[in-house]
Amino acid sequence: MLNFVIRRLGVMLLTALVLTFVVFFLTNLPPNLEKLARSEGSVRMTDAAVASWIEDHGHGGSVFYRYAEWLGVAPGWVLTDAKGVTRGLCIAQNQDPAAADHFCGILQGNWGFSTVFKKPVLASLGKSMAATGWLMLWVMVIMVPVALLIGVLAGMREGSRTDRVLSTFSIATSATPEYVSGVILVALFASPATGFSPIFANWGWLSGKTLFFGTATSAMDHITFWNFALPVATIALYGVGYIARMTRASMTEVMTQQYIRTARLKGVAFRDVVMRHALRNAMIAPFTVIMLQFPYLLNGVVITETLFNYKGFGWMLVTAAGNNDIEMLLGASVVAVIFVLATQLISDIGYVFLNPRIRLS
């Protein structure tokens, strides 16, 4: 077991290094750096000035060395310009160059400075991740029980009417990406012109104009049912279908096993068969699926936060990418990559714990 975890962690570390290098390479391509130079320096810079700006700000030289610098395993660049002022990656403003550290990459906790938010990357990352954390928490709280319930009910009696109805529902939701369900939900529940809001307003049931809020910006300070339900529903809806179908498949497979038949034949009530014998065995596969669903959730979070203007991690990623905020984008990618790899690791280890038939040695 320990060996397995260590080997898995090794592969994970390698993957993280390669992926962050790819992101570093793609964000630090010459055209992006030129754009950065023009937006940070001046728009009217000549090509020669742009080239020297890039050199002066430590973006010249080999991409591998710059990656090592950024990571914090190579000494940061130090340059002394014509006026005799020494600047460097690790030298803060007005700091004595001699007193500065040699290494300062993300490993030392220096994640850089965001050019869009005008704040250190780590500070804005923390705030936006907290916001997204709430969103993800509520999505999980809604999505997982609903999906498992649908899957178990559908898979309990394969081919029954309940199964048909619930399976069709889960196929329909997995065909509805977030940008579709979000648009439809807003049109139905948060538009003063269409859907249910005008009807309810006519009946005098509403104090405001719409039933739910079409944006979730106010949820940044204070989460309420009315400003958070639509974004949560948008993300949860797409995930429910997939997890429910996996649970159903797992459940139908378990229900055809010998021990279920034996239990039925010895006269155990159907409810007890499902609850005691089938359920526990049917939950192994969905666990993996739920863990592996997190990376897709990240996708949904980015779309939903953009759609509902909720300033979390996804919104920040889109803003950083759209505005060529290289260090912010790098920081966000590191978080995203670690997040995805961690869920994969947990799913692997959890699977072994849940399923005693798997031996790793």
Added chain:
Amino acid sequence: MEMISWPMIFALMAKQFWPVWGALVVTYVLSIRFKRKLGLYGKLFDSPVGMIGFAIVMFWVFTAVFANVIMTFDPLAQLGSVKNPLPGTPVPAGTEGQYPWFLLGGDHLARDVFSRMVMGARQVLIIAPAATTFAFLVGITLGLPAGYLGGKLDTVLSFFANLVLAFPVILLFYLLVTPEIRNTGIPVVLAAILFLIPIGFFVVLFNSRFHTNPPKRNLYVGITLVLGLWAYSGLAFNSDPLGVWGMEPNLLNVFVSVVFVNAPTVFRIVRGIVMDIKSRDYVAAGQTRGEQAWYIMLWEILPNARGPLIVDYCLRIGYTTILLGTLGFFGLGVTPESPDWGSTINAGRKLLSLVPHPAVVPALALMSLVLGLNLLADGLREESMKD
């Protein structure tokens, strides 16, 4: 002229879609008539779910084919100066003989939403199946040897596949589908590598089968190479001497990214199936006969893996449609006036709570197409399991 009511709008739309209804009826009559002779495709018509799914998919396919007849206006034409006219609004007087109504309203530039939806179907249904096919060819070509031969090759390929899979898709799109990256030539390099794999696939496919019969082998491999390299020069480098094959740079960028995201999943599926199948007796029989590894992979294992692969192919076209919509939603890699569904949703969402129709119409269209593909896959899975 008066506004028209919703029942009237639906009736007029149904009338507008007449070539689609005709083609659907012909397809269904012929297919059900000859369903016993049509293999898995024919069996689809035994499953109600599969039939419904197939009908929805074919509806959009025929819509894409007959788009020029169905649409009521040029999808890029701006009709009048009223922003976001509601569904059923009369079109301001213009040229003689033009269609009198905005069937599903207009968008913020007073373009006809109905026509844009119809034209968007054509865009989606060209790119999504093509990109999925490429992803499948790449995934199969790499997944077969990884599963069959195993060893170091498998370790290396699986590592790279997992690498791509661990990449958050949106981040990858934001990094790969930007105007800046086109200047660096990275999409062309990726395309050059990815597009070479299908040619290799068909060359190996024919060579492994006919290498004992050189004239036949030379004919097939020759045809593959001529056609393949001709298309390759046009698609990857946009330098087809005859000008038949070609892709705009931003379309190539989108295409390559979508193939790149999908191929590793296909690779994993194929690898898993091959590892299951390679212990079967007919594989052992082939090995005993002294067949080459590629012959066994391509002509013994692959045909027997077709069931799950066809099902996944349908699902994956739907997933690719969703991915393309995501790209459009973030305004990546498409021209702003493009009528594809994703970017239309994106354009419509700014005034979503006031005038939902410009965004809701393409949203429902996209959803119905993906739903149709999912139902079709479900029907196929059910029928292929009955064998």
